[in-house]
Amino acid sequence: MNTQSLPATSLPRKIELMDTTLRDGEQTQGVSFTPMEKVSIAKALLQFLRVDRIEVASARVSEGEKEAVTCINEWAKQEGFADRVEVLGFVDHTSSVDWILSTGGQVINLLAKGSEKHCREQLGKTLEQHSADVLKTINYAHQQGLKINVYLEDWSNGYKDNPAYVYGIMDTLQHSPVRHFMLPDTLGVMSPEEVYASFTDMCQRYPDLSFDFHPHNDYGLATANVMAAVRAGVSAVHCTINCLGERAGNASLAEVAVVLRDKMAMDISIDESHLVRISNLVENFSGKRIADNAPIVGADVFTQTAGIHADGDQKGGLYKTRLGPERFSRTRSYALGKMSGKASLKKNLELLELDLSEEDQKKVLARIVSIGDSKQTITTDDLPFIIADVLESKNYQHIKLQACSINSGLDLESTVSLRVDIKGDKHQITGAGSGGFDAFIDAISKVLGRYDYSLPRLADYEIRIPKGGHASALTECVITWDCGSELRKTRGVHVNQVFAAIFATIKLINLQLHEMELTVSK
Template identity: 70%
Template structure:
């Protein structure tokens, strides 16, 4: 950290506010694992792990986290949301071995009057009663001013009066939430500039929500206004549209504002994956930093530019986050995209074969959005073994399958210029296709050979949308011949393998005449 760099604290509230995401509930063991990863690997400054008095399971989780943190010397970095209830929340936190309470107070006059049914003086009296008890018991105290953003916009005098009465009572951090995510960056800057200037001795946190999709921009405005602590969650978890994204604000503060942070960026994706798994909330493929596709170049022109001088690379390099750049294969691929993937596999192809493989990739791209590096060996094997015989071409094929009923196939083919069509029924789509094809080829004095073996597979470590390779071994009058088909649909992969044996045998027959 240089002398001119300013340090900003990040407080992660994935385990508390993030758990307010619809359908998300972390188990005690998951909470302990996440707390450990957040503090020891990602190295956030503080974490908020739960709300007091919620459940017995929550108490067990917080107790386990506090026990672990105490052993690691990190006990003062574990925070628990508590309520203005004099002794109850404080005693609950003490029972778990906690050291910090984040007291939830009402930061807007409307919340105080309509939800609590109290005046500000009554509310402040009860806040001071709880704060004093917490301090007597040795807890550190921070305070949320819930709905502060609306409170400041609607009744600044309420906020000022509240702060005037609480600023010297021993609260360490005054945490200012945009609870409903209603502020825009200029509003954040103006209001927080006022708060930091008016209360220069106080430490303010900003707690943004993302309802307008402005959470990251609002964090930048808060930092410009003088706030030195920012709240966030992993994967933008949180109520409604979620909180500020840990990944987004960390790179934006570093890259755009030259801010010093404690976190280790190389663990951002690992934490994202862990939270995705535990929460059941999937990360969009195009989510900045952590999305599956954000370091994948799709257009061939981009791969070409990178090859010729890194023309499409930025400070957001994948290596920075322990990731790698990839070049997608599909209908938009160019030669440079294929070359990058061949390099990744350690493969070399002649110029002619590169063109043949690329043509096959582009054609496959019409039926499968993304072809991966793992798919590529299947395509290469198919292309290199194939001979460009076109005695029979599949013009149309429809396969219908139902549970407990035979599958049906309708096909139309071009056999040496003769257009034929047929339907077939069988035990599965491929069986039905063979029946229909034999019906057509009977008029050509040809029948498909018997199957000796049939193998279907996807790439190692592949996904359900991976390309399928079908290798069929045919018994051709006692001699075995293998043909291969590759397609995103396994039935069509087998159909392509069958068409290949027909083309091979029709070619042999025409050559012998």
Template identity: 55%
Template sequence: MNKKIEIMDTTLRDGEQMKGVSYFPQEKLTIAKILLEDVKVDRIEIASAKVSKGEEQSVAEIIDWAKKSSCVEKIEILGFVDKTESVDWIYNFGGKVMNILSKGSMNHLTNQLRKTKEQHAQDIKETVAYANKKGITCNIYLEDWSQGMINSRDYVYYLLNSLRGEPIKRFMLPDTLGILYSSQVYEFIKEILARYPNLHFDFHAHNDYGLATANTLRAVEAGIKGVHCTVNGMGERTGNAPLEEVVVGLHDFLKIKTGIKEKHLFHLSKTVEAFSGHRIAFNKPICGSNVFTQTAGIHADGDKKGNLYVTSLFPERFDRKRQYSLGKLSGKSNLEYNLEEIDIELTKAQKKRVLE
């Protein structure tokens, strides 16, 4: 594989649905700038329409900055199938892209909206038409798409057939409850793409079974054109696919081009950690505090003799540094690495005494 994949980061919208997280407007602006200017994701989703006064201030500040930076088309806002209200809310703040939240399963449609599939399709068309009139580009989420494919596949295809001719740029397929196994992701997306080869599809994973990264990579293998992530896997319940893990997986395993600047991922991760108040696990891949630290003496010795325990995950890729900690399992190589770091020399006898 050598194709280009779009990366959409939804830390500021879906990620903020994590319990206890509520960013100040200036924090959201800072994260948005790092995502687009430094890390260089393709798009960011920054808010939900019609939420709160605080959200209005955040949206206004981010869109004002984006206009000055000529990247307002990369700013997306979640809207609803309400014909005019979400569109007007987004339009009034100068937004240019709305991600419409539609229902991707009969279960959600009948029990939450209490509408027929015909009514829902018509409501979506009217919302899209009004957005188009206002100069707003539409993407559309098929919420609960994964369960729709399992339990009401005919409905999923009815909705796609009804909307395929509408001015919708991207159809976004969420595994809303994180229920899919990787083989199901591949199978379902292959089937969708075979039916609709001319439509652009994104995949949006959740991590309830710890498979969000794997499922996202599998979606790319199946042919998906865009994927959604959040920094540190932030999000409701168990969170979303972590941006840093997905990007590195795309680069290393699938040899996919993304345009993402890896060296800024760690700084972004720590910024989100600080603003959100949710600490990163010490063993979190890519950005955890321990992931480039060797403790066992045999590992330090092997690295010293020929990088025997080194992989393509060089810490320098992420502006980080490899470390060798001292503990009861440490050996001479651990000690020597640390002595070199602080520019101290010991005799063999002194080293032996330290290790004893």
């Protein structure tokens, strides 16, 4: 990076990350963490992810909140993290301070009004009156031994509408024992240009003070705004896990950490190897699912889908960047589907330590593309099923299943309607049975009798899905048939287990009809 062309405030330096998942993140619609969930997340954030600070609650909310904050503070004190646990407090002189002290807390984040409009219309007070109230609470907190940070709520609109108000409250508080002045874009209305201009002004006007930026993501600009604020000179940035927060949420901690490290060469404390694990933890506790394409932590962001990309990686890592999965304890994968090419298949075969001939690879790839055309998801775990099915298949086409509809219900007989082509003759038949497969056997047996053929007895019937399989995984059905002098096994693969069994049956019928033809020809 050519740092000579950057302003002095953009040169590499330490940037603190404060995570507010447990406070601001709980303002997400429908999210409420239990005390034990809060404790688990707090431990993960400080001990494993190594964030610099965490904001864990708002004072005076509930007894459950008090229980959670007390537990977090007790653990943090034992582990040496006590001064890194922060609680939002209000301008109420003693009430918030006493509540925080009763939980063993050491830091208050005092919520003051950062806009003249909020001060006048919500509080009904003048700048001088509100500033006096804020100082009164600060002085009490300081006397009680708390460390103090101050939020200027709705600072972004306050600065835009009446900067003189912002300067006025800052002038009053600048010599008080406040460690961080925390400037929020409460409604997520700023652009990067506005962030840079306003923070440059604040940092230059008050050069001896430390400023935090608290962004929201209403315009999808939170991460870009963080970059602008850091260029302007802020010393800390507030984030949440998985963008939790009111409305469109807050800045993503994963995105901010990686962008500051990669794009701005800033010194941050985050241990990237734990980002995905903690993202999953918060996803489970919050009930808010993250998008599969969410940067860094999404399920699909290190998956190459196009065959041409897999080919480029195979030949020279052409589609790999600094943003590699290994940094985050993840692995790159190559999707299998209708866009797969030979390189995609080879990458998955390497992962499974399997080796197929070129001819067999072509057959397997053709089956993968065919399955992908039906919008089925194929995973590496599905691949052995497909390979086994393809490699044991013969190209006998004495019977072709052209259409099949199955109806089943609880405490109702299952029915099936089939359309099949047997040796060039087309048949449409129906059947009934105790289940979908039984109804299929009933229907197909009716027409096979016309060709002097009857299905052998089932000796065994086995259904399998891949280890760790998901609800949409391919299903493998292996049927063992009692053919008199021998037992024969056939296999079918499909996402629906009944159709997997039907394909295994069609395979046996084709084999035996072929053998019957060979016997007649002799």
